[in-house]
Amino acid sequence: MAKRHLAITMGDPAGIGPEIILKACAKLRDRLDASDLKLLIIGSHRAFDRANRQIAAGLDVAQVGAEDNEWPNLAFLQADEESAAIAPGVLSADGGRFAYKAVEHGVKLSLSGRVGGIVTAPLNKEALNKAGYHYPGHTEMLAALTGVRGSVMLLAHGNMRVSHVSTHVALQDVPSRLTPERLRLVIDLTHKALAAMGIARPKIAVAALNPHAGEGGLFGRQDIDVSAPTIAKAVADGLDVVGPVPGDTVFVKLRAGQYDAVVAMYHDQGHIPVKLLGFEVDPVTGKWQELSGVNITLGLPIIRTSVDHGTAFDIAGKGIANERSMIEAIEYAERLAGNG
DSSP, rough: OOOEEEEEEEOOTTTTTTHHHHHHHHHHHHHHSSSEEEEEEEHHHHHHHHHHHTEEEEEOEEEOOOOOOOSSEEEEEEEEEEOOOOTTTTOHHHHHHHHHHHHHHHHHHHTTSSSEEEEOOOOOOHHHHHHOOOOHHHHHHEEEEEEESSOOOEEHHHHHHHHSOSSSSSSGGHHOOOOOHHHHHHHHHHHHHHTTTTTTSOEEEEEEEHHHHHGGGOOOSSSSIIHHHHHHHHHHTTTTEEEOOHHHHHHHHHHSSOOSSSEEESHHHHHHHHHHHHHETTTOOOOOEEEEEEEESSSSSSEEEEESOOTTTTTTTTTTTOOHHHHHHHHHHHHHHHHH
16 A cells, blocks of 8 residues: 555535535646555545536546455545435535545545545534434544544644644633643644654644733643643653743744644634634635645544535535645645655
8 A cells, every 4th residue: 555545535425525625636636647646535426426517627536445455546435325315505414424434434444554544524513413423523533433542633724733632622621621641642742743744853832721821820720730840841851842822922923933833722722823824815705715724633543634624515516615725635644644
């Protein structure tokens, strides 16, 4: 198996997954022909074919079976049995079922060494739960499918790389998720990922949980009692880590290149700065022009990257979805697989 054979899971077929995958593959066609990069798309062939005809991508994609050992540079694997068509923009249990089955196939292929990693298009959490798969999102599903505890979400847009101590939990539960063990795991996995990206001496900043890093204990003691000693231990072990740095300045310093990554304490603290920079908006219409950014899951026995946006049911099936984030996710997976 060449490392640069990647599986792309369609996510919810009712979302923009089929369209952005097709557009990305069309733009990467020359590279597929000229290199050892191979892409295996997994999902609903009906949804894929519908999108292919609608946007006139003109891609000739061979269908293969789950047990096939070889496939062309661009191939398609049906994720599950399909009866009724899944309509664009319509939430359904079938959409959730296909999203799960595609990831399940991708994980099996990656664990067996038949692909070098997986790239995931967005799923809908409500549809996933309707189908009987009770996960808050891709990250937790992948941890369960690979038997891993303690995976970490890292978002990347340009030099903005942000990993997270906690993600899909209520804000009131965030402080209890900040433990020395969890913080050190996130620091270590972030360091390892940056090294895999070719950064020789990664510098990592840990964001403060509380305003002003607790202001000497006036606004909470987690930064003083948990983060500071954990950071000191990481430094003693030879890592280049600073903090806790107040959340209102740490991302400005990251953007300025003072750090290679930031460890954020919770979902919105880390997501907002990355998405604010990665989502370009038309000032006249207020609509998205570009959606840039990649979601990388650290701590798994496989490589997994993803687009950094949702299913966008409101524009699904209209042919206007932007594929930039999908291309970036494929390129990140290829890079990580090649350095693995």
